[in-house]
Amino acid sequence: IYPWGNKLDSTKANFAKGKSGEKHITDSIDSHPEGKSYYGAYNMAGNVFEWVHDWYDPNYYKSSSDIRNPQGPSLEVISTKKILNKYQKLNDKKRVIRGGSWFAPAASITTTHRFWNNPMNNSYGVGLGFRCARDKEPETSLEARSYYMDALVQIGENKYQSAKESIENAINISPNNEEYISMKKLIEKTLN
Template sequence: MRRTTVLTAAIASLALMTGSGIAFGAGEKEKDMATIPGGEFTMGGNEHSDEPRHQVVLDSFLIDKFEVSNARFKEFMKATGHPAPAYWDDPRLSKPNQPVVGVSWHDATAFCKWEGKRLPTEAEWERAAKGPSGDNHYPWGHSLDPSKANYGQNVGRTEPVDAYPEGVNGFGLYNMAGNVFEWVSDWYDPHSYKRSNALNPQGADKGYNFANQGPVKVLRGGSWLAPETSLHTTHRFWNQPENNSYGVGLGFRCAKSAAPIVHADQAGRDAFIQALISMGIEKYPDALVSIEQALKADPSNKEYAATRDLIKKSLKK
Protein backbone atom coordinates (compact mmCIF):
# COMPACT_ATOMS: atom_id res chain seq x y z
CA MET A 1 0.00 0.00 0.00
CA ARG A 2 2.79 2.41 0.92
CA ARG A 3 4.60 1.82 -2.40
CA THR A 4 1.40 2.37 -4.38
CA THR A 5 0.74 5.63 -2.53
CA VAL A 6 4.24 6.95 -3.19
CA LEU A 7 4.11 5.95 -6.86
CA THR A 8 0.75 7.68 -7.27
CA ALA A 9 2.14 10.83 -5.64
CA ALA A 10 5.16 10.77 -7.94
CA ILE A 11 2.96 10.37 -11.02
CA ALA A 12 0.76 13.23 -9.83
CA SER A 13 3.82 15.43 -9.44
CA LEU A 14 4.92 14.59 -12.96
CA ALA A 15 1.48 15.51 -14.29
CA LEU A 16 1.57 18.84 -12.46
CA MET A 17 4.88 19.64 -14.09
CA THR A 18 3.20 20.02 -17.49
CA GLY A 19 1.82 23.26 -16.09
CA SER A 20 4.99 24.41 -14.33
CA GLY A 21 7.82 23.98 -16.77
CA ILE A 22 7.83 20.61 -18.49
CA ALA A 23 5.38 20.39 -21.35
CA PHE A 24 5.05 18.55 -24.58
CA GLY A 25 4.11 20.04 -27.90
CA ALA A 26 3.59 18.84 -31.42
CA GLY A 27 5.86 21.51 -32.84
CA GLU A 28 4.47 22.42 -36.22
CA LYS A 29 0.78 21.61 -36.22
CA GLU A 30 0.08 18.20 -37.74
CA LYS A 31 -2.78 18.03 -40.18
CA ASP A 32 -5.54 15.61 -39.21
CA MET A 33 -3.82 14.42 -36.04
CA ALA A 34 -5.03 14.72 -32.45
CA THR A 35 -2.71 15.38 -29.53
CA ILE A 36 -3.18 12.94 -26.65
CA PRO A 37 -1.86 14.40 -23.38
CA GLY A 38 0.58 12.44 -21.30
CA GLY A 39 -0.39 10.95 -17.98
CA GLU A 40 -1.70 7.86 -16.23
CA PHE A 41 -4.63 5.66 -17.24
CA THR A 42 -5.98 2.19 -16.51
CA MET A 43 -5.20 -0.18 -19.38
CA GLY A 44 -7.09 -3.43 -19.84
CA GLY A 45 -10.52 -4.63 -18.83
CA ASN A 46 -12.47 -7.53 -17.41
CA GLU A 47 -13.63 -9.31 -20.58
CA HIS A 48 -10.65 -11.58 -21.34
CA SER A 49 -7.76 -13.17 -19.48
CA ASP A 50 -5.14 -11.53 -21.71
CA GLU A 51 -6.17 -7.99 -20.75
CA PRO A 52 -5.91 -7.64 -16.93
CA ARG A 53 -6.32 -4.09 -15.68
CA HIS A 54 -3.10 -2.27 -14.78
CA GLN A 55 -1.81 1.28 -14.54
CA VAL A 56 0.18 2.80 -17.40
CA VAL A 57 1.89 6.19 -17.74
CA LEU A 58 2.42 7.59 -21.25
CA ASP A 59 4.22 10.57 -22.66
CA SER A 60 2.17 12.90 -24.84
CA PHE A 61 1.77 11.75 -28.46
CA LEU A 62 -0.17 12.47 -31.63
CA ILE A 63 -2.40 10.04 -33.51
CA ASP A 64 -4.25 10.23 -36.81
CA LYS A 65 -7.89 11.25 -36.50
CA PHE A 66 -8.75 8.92 -39.37
CA GLU A 67 -7.76 5.48 -40.55
CA VAL A 68 -5.37 5.65 -43.50
CA SER A 69 -7.45 5.93 -46.67
CA ASN A 70 -6.96 4.42 -50.10
CA ALA A 71 -6.17 7.91 -51.38
CA ARG A 72 -3.34 8.39 -48.88
CA PHE A 73 -1.96 4.91 -49.53
CA LYS A 74 -2.08 5.55 -53.29
CA GLU A 75 0.19 8.59 -52.82
CA PHE A 76 2.62 6.36 -50.90
CA MET A 77 2.59 3.71 -53.63
CA LYS A 78 3.15 6.33 -56.32
CA ALA A 79 6.06 7.94 -54.46
CA THR A 80 7.85 4.75 -53.40
CA GLY A 81 6.83 2.01 -55.82
CA HIS A 82 5.40 0.00 -52.94
CA PRO A 83 3.14 -2.78 -54.25
CA ALA A 84 -0.62 -2.54 -53.93
CA PRO A 85 -2.18 -4.35 -50.97
CA ALA A 86 -4.68 -7.17 -51.30
CA TYR A 87 -8.22 -6.17 -52.34
CA TRP A 88 -6.88 -2.97 -53.93
CA ASP A 89 -9.29 -3.35 -56.86
CA ASP A 90 -12.24 -4.76 -54.93
CA PRO A 91 -15.15 -2.41 -55.81
CA ARG A 92 -16.62 -2.78 -52.31
CA LEU A 93 -13.44 -1.49 -50.72
CA SER A 94 -11.51 0.65 -53.20
CA LYS A 95 -13.09 4.12 -53.11
CA PRO A 96 -10.56 6.89 -52.32
CA ASN A 97 -12.08 7.80 -48.95
CA GLN A 98 -12.51 4.25 -47.72
CA PRO A 99 -9.79 2.90 -45.42
CA VAL A 100 -7.05 0.94 -47.13
CA VAL A 101 -7.37 -2.78 -46.37
CA GLY A 102 -5.40 -5.91 -47.12
CA VAL A 103 -2.24 -4.43 -45.60
CA SER A 104 0.34 -6.41 -43.67
CA TRP A 105 2.05 -5.01 -40.57
CA HIS A 106 5.11 -4.39 -42.74
CA ASP A 107 3.02 -2.42 -45.26
CA ALA A 108 1.58 -0.28 -42.46
CA THR A 109 4.99 0.31 -40.89
CA ALA A 110 6.49 1.35 -44.23
CA PHE A 111 3.67 3.82 -44.89
CA CYS A 112 3.95 5.46 -41.47
CA LYS A 113 7.70 5.79 -41.86
CA TRP A 114 7.18 7.45 -45.25
CA GLU A 115 4.90 10.01 -43.61
CA GLY A 116 7.46 10.70 -40.88
CA LYS A 117 5.36 8.85 -38.33
CA ARG A 118 5.11 5.37 -36.80
CA LEU A 119 2.50 2.88 -35.72
CA PRO A 120 1.07 3.60 -32.25
CA THR A 121 1.97 1.29 -29.41
CA GLU A 122 -0.84 -0.84 -28.05
CA ALA A 123 -0.97 1.32 -24.92
CA GLU A 124 -1.13 4.53 -26.97
CA TRP A 125 -3.90 3.13 -29.14
CA GLU A 126 -6.00 2.16 -26.12
CA ARG A 127 -5.40 5.48 -24.36
CA ALA A 128 -6.53 7.31 -27.49
CA ALA A 129 -9.57 5.06 -27.97
CA LYS A 130 -10.77 5.44 -24.37
CA GLY A 131 -11.01 9.21 -24.74
CA PRO A 132 -10.26 11.98 -22.24
CA SER A 133 -11.96 10.15 -19.37
CA GLY A 134 -9.53 7.27 -19.86
CA ASP A 135 -12.04 4.50 -19.16
CA ASN A 136 -14.67 4.32 -21.93
CA HIS A 137 -15.81 0.81 -22.81
CA TYR A 138 -16.47 2.05 -26.35
CA PRO A 139 -14.86 5.17 -27.83
CA TRP A 140 -18.10 7.14 -27.34
CA GLY A 141 -19.08 5.81 -23.90
CA HIS A 142 -20.17 2.66 -22.11
CA SER A 143 -23.14 1.41 -24.14
CA LEU A 144 -23.15 -0.27 -27.54
CA ASP A 145 -24.83 1.83 -30.24
CA PRO A 146 -25.08 0.36 -33.79
CA SER A 147 -25.39 3.87 -35.24
CA LYS A 148 -21.87 4.73 -34.09
CA ALA A 149 -19.74 1.98 -35.67
CA ASN A 150 -19.46 -0.35 -38.68
CA TYR A 151 -19.30 -3.95 -37.45
CA GLY A 152 -20.82 -7.41 -37.73
CA GLN A 153 -21.38 -7.15 -41.52
CA ASN A 154 -24.23 -4.74 -40.84
CA VAL A 155 -23.21 -2.74 -43.93
CA GLY A 156 -21.31 -5.34 -45.95
CA ARG A 157 -18.26 -3.18 -46.73
CA THR A 158 -15.99 -0.57 -45.23
CA GLU A 159 -17.33 2.94 -44.82
CA PRO A 160 -15.42 6.21 -45.46
CA VAL A 161 -12.79 7.11 -42.90
CA ASP A 162 -14.88 10.08 -41.76
CA ALA A 163 -18.09 8.07 -41.40
CA TYR A 164 -20.00 7.70 -38.10
CA PRO A 165 -19.44 11.20 -36.70
CA GLU A 166 -21.77 10.23 -33.83
CA GLY A 167 -19.11 7.71 -32.76
CA VAL A 168 -16.24 10.19 -32.65
CA ASN A 169 -14.66 10.20 -29.20
CA GLY A 170 -13.59 13.10 -27.02
CA PHE A 171 -10.22 13.36 -28.75
CA GLY A 172 -11.90 13.78 -32.13
CA LEU A 173 -10.93 10.31 -33.41
CA TYR A 174 -13.07 8.53 -35.99
CA ASN A 175 -13.76 4.79 -36.20
CA MET A 176 -11.67 3.66 -33.27
CA ALA A 177 -14.33 0.94 -33.10
CA GLY A 178 -15.23 -1.00 -36.23
CA ASN A 179 -14.60 -0.37 -39.94
CA VAL A 180 -11.12 -1.97 -39.99
CA PHE A 181 -8.87 -3.68 -37.48
CA GLU A 182 -5.81 -1.50 -36.90
CA TRP A 183 -2.23 -2.70 -36.65
CA VAL A 184 -0.17 -1.39 -33.73
CA SER A 185 3.57 -1.73 -33.19
CA ASP A 186 3.58 -4.34 -30.39
CA TRP A 187 4.19 -8.04 -30.53
CA TYR A 188 1.25 -9.95 -29.04
CA ASP A 189 1.73 -12.16 -25.98
CA PRO A 190 -1.25 -13.22 -23.82
CA HIS A 191 0.76 -12.55 -20.64
CA SER A 192 2.52 -9.33 -21.65
CA TYR A 193 0.38 -7.07 -19.44
CA LYS A 194 1.64 -8.86 -16.34
CA ARG A 195 5.27 -8.20 -17.30
CA SER A 196 5.14 -4.83 -19.05
CA ASN A 197 6.69 -1.60 -17.86
CA ALA A 198 4.35 0.98 -16.35
CA LEU A 199 6.06 3.82 -18.22
CA ASN A 200 5.56 3.91 -22.01
CA PRO A 201 5.22 0.12 -22.46
CA GLN A 202 6.36 -1.24 -25.82
CA GLY A 203 4.78 -4.69 -25.61
CA ALA A 204 6.36 -8.14 -25.50
CA ASP A 205 9.94 -8.77 -26.62
CA LYS A 206 8.69 -11.40 -29.03
CA GLY A 207 5.31 -12.51 -30.28
CA TYR A 208 3.35 -15.58 -29.26
CA ASN A 209 3.64 -18.32 -31.87
CA PHE A 210 0.09 -19.48 -32.53
CA ALA A 211 -0.15 -23.01 -33.94
CA ASN A 212 3.46 -22.76 -35.13
CA GLN A 213 2.39 -20.28 -37.77
CA GLY A 214 4.86 -17.66 -36.59
CA PRO A 215 4.88 -14.86 -33.96
CA VAL A 216 2.03 -12.38 -34.07
CA LYS A 217 1.51 -8.62 -33.81
CA VAL A 218 -1.41 -6.89 -32.09
CA LEU A 219 -4.53 -5.66 -33.88
CA ARG A 220 -7.04 -3.30 -32.29
CA GLY A 221 -10.50 -1.84 -32.82
CA GLY A 222 -12.68 -4.44 -34.54
CA SER A 223 -13.83 -4.31 -38.15
CA TRP A 224 -16.86 -4.28 -40.42
CA LEU A 225 -16.73 -8.11 -40.39
CA ALA A 226 -16.09 -8.68 -36.69
CA PRO A 227 -18.67 -9.10 -33.88
CA GLU A 228 -19.66 -6.42 -31.40
CA THR A 229 -17.31 -7.77 -28.70
CA SER A 230 -14.36 -6.67 -30.84
CA LEU A 231 -15.46 -3.02 -30.46
CA HIS A 232 -14.38 -2.83 -26.81
CA THR A 233 -11.53 -0.36 -26.35
CA THR A 234 -9.61 -3.08 -24.48
CA HIS A 235 -10.14 -5.89 -27.01
CA ARG A 236 -6.96 -7.51 -28.36
CA PHE A 237 -6.62 -9.42 -31.61
CA TRP A 238 -3.54 -10.58 -33.51
CA ASN A 239 -2.03 -11.74 -36.81
CA GLN A 240 1.36 -12.59 -38.27
CA PRO A 241 3.05 -9.33 -39.39
CA GLU A 242 3.61 -10.57 -42.94
CA ASN A 243 0.08 -11.92 -43.25
CA ASN A 244 -3.00 -10.15 -44.60
CA SER A 245 -5.45 -12.95 -43.90
CA TYR A 246 -8.68 -11.32 -42.77
CA GLY A 247 -7.28 -8.72 -45.17
CA VAL A 248 -10.66 -7.26 -46.07
CA GLY A 249 -10.71 -5.91 -42.54
CA LEU A 250 -7.03 -5.05 -41.88
CA GLY A 251 -6.02 -1.38 -41.86
CA PHE A 252 -4.19 1.09 -39.63
CA ARG A 253 -3.59 4.66 -38.54
CA CYS A 254 -0.29 6.35 -37.68
CA ALA A 255 1.05 8.05 -34.57
CA LYS A 256 3.92 10.35 -33.70
CA SER A 257 5.74 11.22 -30.50
CA ALA A 258 5.16 14.77 -29.34
CA ALA A 259 8.33 16.83 -29.33
CA PRO A 260 9.32 18.03 -25.84
CA ILE A 261 9.48 21.77 -25.28
CA VAL A 262 13.00 22.30 -23.99
CA HIS A 263 13.68 24.94 -21.31
CA ALA A 264 16.92 26.39 -19.99
CA ASP A 265 16.93 24.59 -16.62
CA GLN A 266 16.63 21.12 -18.17
CA ALA A 267 19.34 19.61 -15.94
CA GLY A 268 17.40 20.47 -12.78
CA ARG A 269 14.17 19.04 -14.09
CA ASP A 270 15.89 15.87 -15.32
CA ALA A 271 17.27 15.33 -11.83
CA PHE A 272 13.84 16.07 -10.32
CA ILE A 273 12.18 13.47 -12.57
CA GLN A 274 14.80 10.92 -11.58
CA ALA A 275 14.09 11.69 -7.92
CA LEU A 276 10.38 11.04 -8.46
CA ILE A 277 11.09 7.77 -10.23
CA SER A 278 13.36 6.64 -7.37
CA MET A 279 10.64 7.60 -4.86
CA GLY A 280 8.14 5.51 -6.78
CA ILE A 281 10.25 2.39 -6.33
CA GLU A 282 11.17 3.33 -2.74
CA LYS A 283 14.86 3.94 -3.43
CA TYR A 284 14.96 6.97 -1.16
CA PRO A 285 18.75 7.35 -0.85
CA ASP A 286 18.97 7.54 -4.64
CA ALA A 287 16.03 9.95 -4.64
CA LEU A 288 17.82 12.21 -2.17
CA VAL A 289 20.94 12.34 -4.35
CA SER A 290 18.85 13.29 -7.37
CA ILE A 291 16.80 15.95 -5.61
CA GLU A 292 19.97 17.54 -4.24
CA GLN A 293 21.24 17.74 -7.83
CA ALA A 294 17.99 19.40 -8.84
CA LEU A 295 18.28 21.96 -6.05
CA LYS A 296 21.89 22.65 -6.99
CA ALA A 297 20.68 23.57 -10.48
CA ASP A 298 17.75 25.62 -9.16
CA PRO A 299 18.22 26.48 -5.44
CA SER A 300 15.09 28.64 -5.17
CA ASN A 301 12.67 26.04 -6.55
CA LYS A 302 10.02 25.47 -3.84
CA GLU A 303 8.72 22.26 -5.44
CA TYR A 304 12.18 20.71 -5.34
CA ALA A 305 12.62 21.76 -1.71
CA ALA A 306 9.26 20.30 -0.71
CA THR A 307 10.13 17.05 -2.48
CA ARG A 308 13.45 16.87 -0.58
CA ASP A 309 11.51 17.22 2.69
CA LEU A 310 9.24 14.32 1.66
CA ILE A 311 12.22 12.15 0.82
CA LYS A 312 13.91 12.88 4.15
CA LYS A 313 10.72 12.00 6.02
CA SER A 314 10.54 8.70 4.15
CA LEU A 315 14.15 7.92 5.05
CA LYS A 316 13.34 8.33 8.75
CA LYS A 317 10.45 5.85 8.69
Protein backbone atom coordinates in the same frame (compact mmCIF):
# COMPACT_ATOMS: atom_id res chain seq x y z
CA ILE B 1 -14.87 0.51 -22.95
CA TYR B 2 -15.64 2.17 -26.31
CA PRO B 3 -13.93 5.27 -27.69
CA TRP B 4 -17.06 7.32 -26.96
CA GLY B 5 -17.95 5.85 -23.54
CA ASN B 6 -19.10 2.69 -21.80
CA LYS B 7 -22.30 1.88 -23.68
CA LEU B 8 -22.48 0.12 -27.05
CA ASP B 9 -24.24 2.27 -29.63
CA SER B 10 -24.57 0.73 -33.09
CA THR B 11 -24.84 4.18 -34.72
CA LYS B 12 -21.33 5.13 -33.59
CA ALA B 13 -19.31 2.38 -35.30
CA ASN B 14 -19.31 0.16 -38.38
CA PHE B 15 -19.36 -3.48 -37.22
CA ALA B 16 -21.33 -6.67 -37.90
CA LYS B 17 -24.61 -6.10 -36.13
CA GLY B 18 -26.06 -9.48 -37.10
CA LYS B 19 -29.06 -8.15 -39.02
CA SER B 20 -29.99 -10.36 -41.95
CA GLY B 21 -29.64 -8.74 -45.33
CA GLU B 22 -27.58 -5.87 -43.96
CA LYS B 23 -24.87 -4.71 -46.35
CA HIS B 24 -21.44 -4.91 -44.71
CA ILE B 25 -18.70 -2.78 -46.25
CA THR B 26 -16.10 -0.34 -44.99
CA ASP B 27 -17.22 3.23 -44.42
CA SER B 28 -15.43 6.47 -45.20
CA ILE B 29 -13.07 7.61 -42.46
CA ASP B 30 -15.41 10.38 -41.23
CA SER B 31 -18.68 8.43 -41.47
CA HIS B 32 -19.34 8.11 -37.72
CA PRO B 33 -18.48 11.51 -36.19
CA GLU B 34 -20.59 10.79 -33.11
CA GLY B 35 -18.35 7.78 -32.39
CA LYS B 36 -15.03 9.58 -32.46
CA SER B 37 -12.73 9.24 -29.48
CA TYR B 38 -12.12 11.76 -26.73
CA TYR B 39 -9.02 12.83 -28.69
CA GLY B 40 -10.97 13.34 -31.92
CA ALA B 41 -9.83 10.19 -33.74
CA TYR B 42 -12.44 8.57 -36.01
CA ASN B 43 -13.19 4.84 -36.36
CA MET B 44 -11.12 3.64 -33.43
CA ALA B 45 -13.90 1.06 -33.07
CA GLY B 46 -15.10 -0.87 -36.09
CA ASN B 47 -14.60 -0.28 -39.81
CA VAL B 48 -11.24 -2.11 -40.04
CA PHE B 49 -8.97 -3.87 -37.56
CA GLU B 50 -5.79 -1.85 -37.24
CA TRP B 51 -2.22 -2.93 -36.72
CA VAL B 52 -0.53 -1.57 -33.64
CA HIS B 53 3.18 -1.55 -32.89
CA ASP B 54 3.03 -4.09 -30.03
CA TRP B 55 4.21 -7.67 -30.42
CA TYR B 56 1.61 -10.14 -29.20
CA ASP B 57 2.05 -12.00 -25.92
CA PRO B 58 -1.15 -13.59 -24.59
CA ASN B 59 0.11 -13.16 -21.01
CA TYR B 60 1.55 -9.64 -21.23
CA TYR B 61 -1.21 -7.89 -19.29
CA LYS B 62 -1.09 -10.43 -16.47
CA SER B 63 2.45 -9.37 -15.56
CA SER B 64 2.55 -5.75 -16.75
CA SER B 65 1.94 -2.73 -14.57
CA ASP B 66 1.52 -0.43 -17.59
CA ILE B 67 -2.01 0.90 -17.68
CA ARG B 68 -1.57 3.93 -19.95
CA ASN B 69 -0.36 3.12 -23.47
CA PRO B 70 1.28 -0.21 -22.63
CA GLN B 71 4.00 -0.99 -25.14
CA GLY B 72 3.67 -4.75 -25.17
CA PRO B 73 6.60 -7.15 -24.91
CA SER B 74 9.81 -6.65 -26.83
CA LEU B 75 10.59 -9.01 -29.67
CA GLU B 76 13.54 -10.31 -27.62
CA VAL B 77 11.19 -11.31 -24.80
CA ILE B 78 8.94 -13.15 -27.23
CA SER B 79 11.91 -14.93 -28.82
CA THR B 80 13.24 -15.93 -25.39
CA LYS B 81 9.94 -17.18 -24.01
CA LYS B 82 8.89 -18.85 -27.25
CA ILE B 83 5.31 -17.99 -26.37
CA LEU B 84 3.04 -20.44 -28.06
CA ASN B 85 -0.61 -21.20 -28.08
CA LYS B 86 -2.64 -23.60 -30.19
CA TYR B 87 -2.62 -21.12 -33.11
CA GLN B 88 1.08 -20.30 -33.19
CA LYS B 89 4.13 -22.13 -34.45
CA LEU B 90 7.60 -21.68 -33.04
CA ASN B 91 9.14 -18.40 -34.26
CA ASP B 92 5.81 -17.30 -35.75
CA LYS B 93 5.87 -13.75 -34.32
CA LYS B 94 2.61 -11.84 -34.19
CA ARG B 95 1.71 -8.15 -33.92
CA VAL B 96 -1.38 -6.94 -32.11
CA ILE B 97 -4.43 -5.78 -34.04
CA ARG B 98 -7.25 -3.81 -32.42
CA GLY B 99 -10.48 -2.01 -33.11
CA GLY B 100 -12.75 -4.58 -34.71
CA SER B 101 -14.03 -4.23 -38.25
CA TRP B 102 -17.10 -4.01 -40.43
CA PHE B 103 -17.47 -7.81 -40.39
CA ALA B 104 -16.53 -8.43 -36.72
CA PRO B 105 -18.94 -8.76 -33.77
CA ALA B 106 -19.55 -6.07 -31.15
CA ALA B 107 -17.22 -7.75 -28.64
CA SER B 108 -14.25 -6.99 -30.90
CA ILE B 109 -14.76 -3.22 -31.05
CA THR B 110 -14.02 -2.49 -27.39
CA THR B 111 -10.84 -0.65 -26.48
CA THR B 112 -9.75 -3.64 -24.40
CA HIS B 113 -10.06 -6.28 -27.13
CA ARG B 114 -6.89 -7.27 -28.93
CA PHE B 115 -6.06 -10.00 -31.36
CA TRP B 116 -2.98 -10.93 -33.35
CA ASN B 117 -1.77 -11.59 -36.84
CA ASN B 118 1.56 -12.25 -38.48
CA PRO B 119 2.71 -9.09 -40.31
CA MET B 120 3.47 -11.21 -43.39
CA ASN B 121 -0.02 -12.70 -43.45
CA ASN B 122 -3.10 -11.10 -44.99
CA SER B 123 -5.66 -13.47 -43.51
CA TYR B 124 -7.94 -10.56 -42.60
CA GLY B 125 -7.92 -9.24 -46.17
CA VAL B 126 -10.12 -6.18 -46.54
CA GLY B 127 -10.92 -6.18 -42.83
CA LEU B 128 -7.40 -5.17 -41.79
CA GLY B 129 -5.90 -1.71 -42.12
CA PHE B 130 -3.50 0.58 -40.35
CA ARG B 131 -3.40 4.06 -38.87
CA CYS B 132 -0.39 6.35 -38.95
CA ALA B 133 0.21 8.10 -35.65
CA ARG B 134 2.89 10.06 -33.89
CA ASP B 135 3.39 11.72 -30.56
CA LYS B 136 2.19 15.28 -30.27
CA GLU B 137 5.01 17.76 -30.38
CA PRO B 138 5.49 19.76 -27.21
CA GLU B 139 4.28 23.36 -27.44
CA THR B 140 7.87 24.61 -27.31
CA SER B 141 8.68 22.60 -30.45
CA LEU B 142 5.73 24.19 -32.22
CA GLU B 143 6.87 27.65 -31.16
CA ALA B 144 10.39 26.96 -32.41
CA ARG B 145 8.98 25.63 -35.68
CA SER B 146 6.97 28.83 -36.06
CA TYR B 147 10.16 30.91 -35.77
CA TYR B 148 11.84 28.61 -38.30
CA MET B 149 8.97 29.06 -40.76
CA ASP B 150 9.14 32.83 -40.24
CA ALA B 151 12.86 32.70 -41.07
CA LEU B 152 12.04 30.91 -44.34
CA VAL B 153 9.50 33.60 -45.23
CA GLN B 154 12.04 36.32 -44.44
CA ILE B 155 14.61 34.60 -46.67
CA GLY B 156 12.05 34.49 -49.46
CA GLU B 157 11.68 38.25 -49.11
CA ASN B 158 15.49 38.74 -48.99
CA LYS B 159 15.26 40.01 -45.39
CA TYR B 160 18.24 38.06 -44.09
CA GLN B 161 18.78 40.03 -40.87
CA SER B 162 15.15 39.39 -39.86
CA ALA B 163 15.57 35.75 -40.89
CA LYS B 164 18.64 35.50 -38.65
CA GLU B 165 16.70 36.90 -35.68
CA SER B 166 13.87 34.42 -36.24
CA ILE B 167 16.16 31.42 -36.56
CA GLU B 168 18.05 32.49 -33.42
CA ASN B 169 14.73 32.53 -31.56
CA ALA B 170 14.08 28.99 -32.81
CA ILE B 171 17.53 27.87 -31.66
CA ASN B 172 17.01 29.46 -28.24
CA ILE B 173 13.96 27.21 -27.81
CA SER B 174 15.46 24.08 -29.44
CA PRO B 175 19.25 24.49 -29.14
CA ASN B 176 20.11 21.00 -30.44
CA ASN B 177 17.98 21.10 -33.59
CA GLU B 178 20.40 20.46 -36.47
CA GLU B 179 17.98 21.82 -39.06
CA TYR B 180 17.79 25.20 -37.29
CA ILE B 181 21.55 25.33 -36.76
CA SER B 182 22.21 24.58 -40.44
CA MET B 183 19.72 27.26 -41.47
CA LYS B 184 21.48 29.83 -39.24
CA LYS B 185 24.82 28.99 -40.87
CA LEU B 186 23.33 29.48 -44.35
CA ILE B 187 21.81 32.82 -43.34
CA GLU B 188 25.09 34.01 -41.81
CA LYS B 189 26.96 32.94 -44.96
CA THR B 190 24.54 35.00 -47.06
CA LEU B 191 24.94 38.04 -44.77
CA ASN B 192 28.77 37.97 -45.00
